[in-house]
Amino acid sequence: MEFISNIIYGLIYGAILGAVASGLTLIWGVMKVVNLAHGHLAVLGAFLAVIFYKYTPITIDPSLSPIIAFIIGALFGIFFYYTSLHVIVGKAETMTLKVEMSSLLSTFGFGVALYGLLYYGSAQGWYLQFEGLTGWTIQVGGKPYFEILGVSIQYSWLVGLFYAVILIALVELFLRKTVWGLAIRAVAQDSRAVALTGYDPVKVKLLTTVLSTAMALSAGAIFTLYIQNGINPDLEHFLAPLSFVIVVLGGLGSVIGTFIGGLIIGLAYGITMALTGTQAIALSVSFVILVVILLVKPQGLFGR
Amino acid sequence: MEITKYLKKPSSYIMWLLIIVFGIVGVQYYAGYISASTAAIFMDLMKFIGIALSLAVIMSYTGYVSFGHVVFFGIGGFFTAYELSKYSQQILQGGNPYTIFLMGMLIGVGLSVLLAATVGAAVLRLRGAFFAIATIGLDYVILYLEMTYKGGAGGGEIYFNVSRPRFLEETYFVFFIAFVITLIIAYIVKVSKFGYGLAAIREDEDAAEVIGVDTVRYKIYAFMIAAGLAAIWGSVYSWRQFNFTPENFSLGISVDMIVMNVIGGLGTFIGPIIGAFIYYIIYRLTNTYLPQLAYIILGIIVVAVVSFLPEGVAGLIRSKFPNLRKYFE
Amino acid sequence: MAEGDIVILRVEKVTKRFGGLVALSDVSFEVNQGEILGLIGPNGAGKTTLFNVITGVYKPEEGRVIFKNKDITGLRPHKIARMGIARTHQIVKPFGDLTVLENTMIGALYGRRHGHITEEEARDIALDILEFVGLKEKADLPARILNIQEKKRLELARALAEEPELLLLDEVLAGLNPSEVAKMLDLLRKIRSEKNVTMIMIEHVMHAVMNLADRIVVLHFGRKIAEGTPEEVASNPEVITAYLGDPEMALKFVKSLKKG
Ligand SMILES: Nc1ncnc2c1ncn2[C@@H]1O[C@H](COP(=O)(O)OP(=O)(O)OP(=O)(O)O)[C@@H](O)[C@H]1O
Ligand SMILES: [Mg+2]
Numbered sequence: 058m059e060f061i062s063n064i065i066y067g068l069i070y071g072a073i074l075g076a077v078a079s080g081l082t083l084i085w086g087v088m089k090v091v092n093l094a095h096g097h098l099a100v101l102g103a104f105l106a107v108i109f110y111k112y113t114p115i116t117i118d119p120s121l122s123p124i125i126a127f128i129i130g131a132l133f134g135i136f137f138y139y140t141s142l143h144v145i146v147g148k149a150e151t152m153t154l155k156v157e158m159s160s161l162l163s164t165f166g167f168g169v170a171l172y173g174l175l176y177y178g179s180a181q182g183w184y185l186q187f188e189g190l191t192g193w194t195i196q197v198g199g200k201p202y203f204e205i206l207g208v209s210i211q212y213s214w215l216v217g218l219f220y221a222v223i224l225i226a227l228v229e230l231f232l233r234k235t236v237w238g239l240a241i242r243a244v245a246q247d248s249r250a251v252a253l254t255g256y257d258p259v260k261v262k263l264l265t266t267v268l269s270t271a272m273a274l275s276a277g278a279i280f281t282l283y284i285q286n287g288i289n290p291d292l293e294h295f296l297a298p299l300s301f302v303i304v305v306l307g308g309l310g311s312v313i314g315t316f317i318g319g320l321i322i323g324l325a326y327g328i329t330m331a332l333t334g335t336q337a338i339a340l341s342v343s344f345v346i347l348v349v350i351l352l353v354k355p356q357g358l359f360g361r
Numbered sequence: 362m363e364i365t366k367y368l369k370k371p372s373s374y375i376m377w378l379l380i381i382v383f384g385i386v387g388v389q390y391y392a393g394y395i396s397a398s399t400a401a402i403f404m405d406l407m408k409f410i411g412i413a414l415s416l417a418v419i420m421s422y423t424g425y426v427s428f429g430h431v432v433f434f435g436i437g438g439f440f441t442a443y444e445l446s447k448y449s450q451q452i453l454q455g456g457n458p459y460t461i462f463l464m465g466m467l468i469g470v471g472l473s474v475l476l477a478a479t480v481g482a483a484v485l486r487l488r489g490a491f492f493a494i495a496t497i498g499l500d501y502v503i504l505y506l507e508m509t510y511k512g513g514a515g516g517g518e519i520y521f522n523v524s525r526p527r528f529l530e531e532t533y534f535v536f537f538i539a540f541v542i543t544l545i546i547a548y549i550v551k552v553s554k555f556g557y558g559l560a561a562i563r564e565d566e567d568a569a570e571v572i573g574v575d576t577v578r579y580k581i582y583a584f585m586i587a588a589g590l591a592a593i594w595g596s597v598y599s600w601r602q603f604n605f606t607p608e609n610f611s612l613g614i615s616v617d618m619i620v621m622n623v624i625g626g627l628g629t630f631i632g633p634i635i636g637a638f639i640y641y642i643i644y645r646l647t648n649t650y651l652p653q654l655a656y657i658i659l660g661i662i663v664v665a666v667v668s669f670l671p672e673g674v675a676g677l678i679r680s681k682f683p684n685l686r687k688y689f690e
Numbered sequence: 691m692a693e694g695d696i697v698i699l700r701v702e703k704v705t706k707r708f709g710g711l712v713a714l715s716d717v718s719f720e721v722n723q724g725e726i727l728g729l730i731g732p733n734g735a736g737k738t739t740l741f742n743v744i745t746g747v748y749k750p751e752e753g754r755v756i757f758k759n760k761d762i763t764g765l766r767p768h769k770i771a772r773m774g775i776a777r778t779h780q781i782v783k784p785f786g787d788l789t790v791l792e793n794t795m796i797g798a799l800y801g802r803r804h805g806h807i808t809e810e811e812a813r814d815i816a817l818d819i820l821e822f823v824g825l826k827e828k829a830d831l832p833a834r835i836l837n838i839q840e841k842k843r844l845e846l847a848r849a850l851a852e853e854p855e856l857l858l859l860d861e862v863l864a865g866l867n868p869s870e871v872a873k874m875l876d877l878l879r880k881i882r883s884e885k886n887v888t889m890i891m892i893e894h895v896m897h898a899v900m901n902l903a904d905r906i907v908v909l910h911f912g913r914k915i916a917e918g919t920p921e922e923v924a925s926n927p928e929v930i931t932a933y934l935g936d937p938e939m940a941l942k943f944v945k946s947l948k949k950g
Contacts, residue, residue: 091490144668154489161426161490162623163667169616170660177653294612298501301494341505344498351495352483554799554809561796564785571745573771573800573852628787672787 062208063331064324069214071323073276073283075316076221077296078303079228080272085301086310087232088265089152089245090142091161094168095273096297097175101133102126102277103288104175110190119190120213122278123220130274134267141167142266147259150248168293175290189286217282224272224279229312231268241265242310295340302347308357318358322346367552368545372690375631376544383407387537391530400533402645404601407540408594409641412614413621413633414547415590420619421627422551423583424563425485428493428615429500430591435610436476437469437592439507439519442605444468446512446521458523462535466596470589477588478581485580488566497612504610517607523600532601539597543590550586551630552690559583563628620659624666626673631689635674695722698888699744699856704753706736706743706912713739714750715912721856726882726889728903728920730896732932735909737892738780741858745777746770757856772804776854778845780861780892786834790825791816793833793844794851801852816851822884823847823877839870846877850885857881859891863898871895878902900924908932 077099084092106122117125141163149156194201195212202211232238240261243251248258280296281288303322307314322343329339350357367373383403390400412434419427444465445458452458476499484495508517525531550556558579561569570576599605617640625636640659647655670677679686699721706714713736721727729737742748744755746767754763762770776797785793794816799807807815820826823843828836833844842862849857862878863871875898881887882902893899899906899920906923908916910932916923923929 085490091493141664141668157489158424158426159667159671161493162619163664165616165619166623166660166663166665166667168660169620169663170657173653173656173658173660177651177657180651180653298494298497302498305491305494335509337505337508341502344501347498348480348484348495348502351487351491355487355491557792557796557799560788560792561785561800564787565783567747568779568783568785569796570767571747571771571777572797572848573768573804574796575766575768577766 060331061206063327065206065208065210065327067323067325067327067330068320069210069218069323070283070326071320072221072316073217073280073319074296074299074303074323075319076224076279077273077276078300078307078315078319079225079312080269080276081300081304082307082310082312082315083228083232083241083272084265084269086304086308086315087241087245088146088262088269089157089160090146090266091157091164092269093161093165093297094137094141094171095164095269095300096293096295097168097171097290098130098133098137098270098273099277099280099296099300100175100288100290100293101171102130102274103281103292104178104277105129105274106278106281107189107288110193119193119278119282120195120216122281123224123275126278127271127275130271131267133274134270135263137167137270138263138266142262143259146262152245168297172290172293179290189284189288190281191286193285213282213285217279220275220279220282224275225312225316228268228272232312237261237264299343302343305347305355305357306350308359311357311359314357314359363553364549367549370552370690371687372552372630373548374688375634376548379410379634380541380544383537383540387533390533391527397529400529404533404536406637406641407536408598409617409621409637410634411540411543411594412591412618413625413637413640414543414630415587415594416615416618417587417622417630417633418547418550418559418590419584419587421622421629421632422556422559422563423580424566425580425584426493426619427496427584427587428619429496429498429612430587430618431610431612431614432496432500432503433473433477433588433591434595434598434614435500435503435507435607436473437466437595438599438605438609439595440469440472441465441596441599442519442521443512445523445600446519449521452521452523458525462523462596462600466593469596470592473588473592474585477584481584481588482577482581485577485584500610500612500615504607507610508607519605521603523603532597535597535600539593542593546586546590547633548630550583555579555582560628620663623663624659624673626675626677628672629675629679629690632673632675635678639674695725697721698723698758699890700754700756701740701744702754702756704740704743704750704755706739706748706750712912714743714909716753717909717912717914718753719907719914719917721888721890723855723888724886725904726891726902728899728906729890729892729909730894730899730906730923731909736912737909738860739912740909741777741860741890741892744770744858745775768800771800771852772802774802774853774855775858776801776849776852776856777858778842778849778860778862780864782838782841782845784833784836784841784844787832789830790820790833790836790844790847791829794820794847797848797851798853801854803853812851815853816847819847819850822850822880824873838865839874842866842874843877846881850881850887854887857887857889859889859893861892861894863893863895871898875902 081092081095084090105126106119109117109122110119145159145163197212202209240251240256244258244261251258303315303318307318325342325346326339329342386395386403389395416427416430419425441462444461448461480499484492487495510517558574561574562576562579566576595609621636621640622633624639626632643658644655666673675689679689697720702718704714704717731737743750746765749764754761757773795812798812798815820829823846825843825847836844863874866874903920906920907914908923908929915932916926916929
């Protein structure tokens with residue numbers, strides 16, 4: 058019974074982690090910007106969910122926060138692009154290894170600054186009494202959860218799951234069904250060729266960054282629906298590496314791969330939790346999977 | 362001999378200057394002319410320069426961003442603390458803690474170098490971001506394994522006690538020896554033929570291989586050296602703190618190392634040293650008022666340097682003052 | 691092939707595939723010591739791939755590469771480089787952040803005299819060679835700021851600094867304007883007369899190959915379709931249909947160049 062519940066929790070958790078990673082699929086997997094700020098951006102989204110719930114004059118129900126975080130994330134994405142990426146990738150004709158490494162370092166810097174800001178806020182008492190979404194539940198028939206197979210599942214998780222699926226479907230649609238999606242794919246290969254087709258490569262890069270940032274913040278809010286408490290800047294140390302693991306596992310640029318990668322990591326987590334009961338081991342399993350995948354099949358499970 | 366030849370080059374002068382200055386400070390401190398808090402500043406500086414240079418060998422010289430480099434710092438510290446706590450009885454009864462310390466350090470350094478030569482060798486087949494991520498994975502795996510260690514204080518923490526009458530003064534010299542070793546090794550790696558090979562790998566690995574550089578072997582050697590140096594610093598750090606905690610595996614330390622390298626300038630020996638000084642100044646200034654501000658400022662500086670000064674402060678000095686180039690290698 | 695020529699490189703029945711694509715198919719030829727062999731063929735014929743096979747970047751599925759009577763097939767590139775084969779790249783690969791001098795020194799340090807050369811010797815060799823290729827004034831500049839012509843010269847300098855016995859040149863004339871082409875040709879002639887190296891040159895600038903090469907090998911869709919003196923190749927109907935277009939024009943072209 059314990060085992061089944063761990064698997065079910067693992068799958069739900071995995072889908073939500075897949076959503077956190079999906080923005081990274083876009084910016085790293087497709088545009089080749091190694092966005093080390095991704096985890097911090099997700100944490101920012103998680104903060105927003107709590108701030109809207111507790112620290113703003115009008116209380117916004119957390120079940121709406123992924124949408125609001127998406128909108129704020131889109132605006133923040135413009136800021137992110139022009140402060141950290143434009144100089145480095147804006148004019149780059151192809152994303153060579155050197156450009157990739159510069160993008161890695163500049164987004165790293167942005168992430169460090171954002172981390173400092175979130176920490177600063179915490180320490181200044183902006184959200185000192187950080188209690189996450191304590192007290193918030195979604196209730197149906199007077200109960201915040203339902204049971205199947207003896208496993209109790211919270212309604213708020215289902216809301217998170219719903220958003221996670223929407224978010225992943227959104228990137229998939231964007232990449233496959235729009236010309237912009239094609240342009241993003243092309244821009245990492247050869248900006249000049251994209252320019253010839255009439256698209257401004259800089260706009261394509263900006264749009265990708267904006268979308269990816271919006272997704273990161275939104276996913277952070279989704280993640281908050283799942284864990285509800287324990288939101289702090291250090292969450293990044295957990296979210297960012299796992300996002301990279303999931304993107305690599307699924308195959309760079311494969312959105313469906315990201316989703317399945319998320320499920321696999323979630324499952325691995327759930328199963329090892331069930332077997333060992335130790336979070337430390339459960340987490341390190343993900344990284345063993347990562348290192349093995351990188352060495353055996355660097356293109357990932359669904360990569361070309 | 363080759364090595365003494367390198368140590369006479371103009372580009373080694375700054376290194377000698379550092380060694381002399383830090384040495385004099387140590388002697389003054391031992392003689393009681395310098396306060397413990399001032400000496401602590403110099404010790405922190407040595408540590409920052411040390412860890413920055415340890416990463417520089419693989420990141421800055423060779424072009425492989427070892428994001429989880431702190432794993433070696435952690436391993437060095439863990440085994441030092443482990444040995445010192447294991448033999449705490451002997452030490453209390455008057456045994457020499459330094460032999461135990463040295464033994465712990467050697468185990469830590471040896472295992473780090475071994476890890477770099479084995480797992481590292483496999484991971485070095487990956488390029489760019491993949492390598493960076495794989496090293497983060499490596500750090501997490503080792504961290505989580507370590508956290509399951511139930512000895513010591515539990516939860517992966519180990520405390521030990523070394524009661525020496527002049528512990529702090531002696532520890533200054535422990536740091537100083539590690540400092541001299543790190544400087545000399547990092548310097549020689551940079552200016553030797555080996556260093557040219559590493560630079561070629563950083564610039565274009567395929568071209569380097571075709572020109573005759575054994576890229577596979579060179580990368581592994583560089584990683585082993587970088588790992589060993591990081592482990593030395595993890596070890597002396599634990600010694601000074603009387604403990605080891607899983608915090609010693611925290612990516613925050615990797616972040617410090619990377620920040621110092623980027624700000625100072627990639628590809629030079631002097632870069633990480635300059636970076637460490639700048640880092641330390643910002644760290645001290647903000648620490649007095651608002652510790653969290655350090656990250657905000659450092660993050661902004663990193664973005665600015667990567668965008669507008671890709672060769673860092675050392676690169677700026679080198680291009681603005683060509684005459685100084687031969688000193689700023 | 692004259693009697694008494696020493697064969698320095700022998701490519702034997704080499705086949706290289708990329709997935710379904712056969713980039714080289716059963717290619718065999720020999721290179722004699724001291725000669726310049728031209729390697730021509732339309733785009734995508736497999737010329738660069740052949741260089742990659744010779745230098746160990748790719749391992750062929752079938753066939754062997756024999757250099758100075760040693761089988762070097764499948765050796766790692768750095769081993770082959772140290773045995774005395776150097777190359778330039780079609781798409782130049784300078785070590786951008788290093789100086790021109792450092793770029794060239796690395797060639798000397800790791801080339802044929804690897805392990806038996808001090809830094810000072812390498813520096814002297816590098817300076818000589820930079821003088822030779824006309825880049826001495828740029829010695830202390832970072833390679834990335836050179837223009838394309840200078841970058842091509844640097845590729846050449848770096849390869850020469852390895853002191854190779856066999857030099858593989860991949861389109862060193864491509865992307866140069868006519869006066870730069872003329873200068874580069876002078877340089878190649880100088881290499882031929884002053885350095886004792888055998889060369890294989892891939893070239894699309896036809897008058898240059900026809901002029902410089904002693905013999906020419908023609909690849910087409912990964913197969914060798916002809917081999918011989920420039921005149922023989924230029925009048926070979928198969929080559930003409932594959933490559934040279936109008937046969938009469940081609941012959942006139944070749945003859946006029948040989949005279950001039
Ligand atoms: N690494 C590779 N992977 C897949 N296909 C490759 C690879 N390298 C070359 N090819 C293919 O092999 C064929 C031969 O390429 P190659 O570069 O050798 O041609 P080339 O004769 O040098 O042409 P060009 O004159 O344009 O330089 C081409 O169809 C090319 O697309
Ligand atoms: Mg070619």
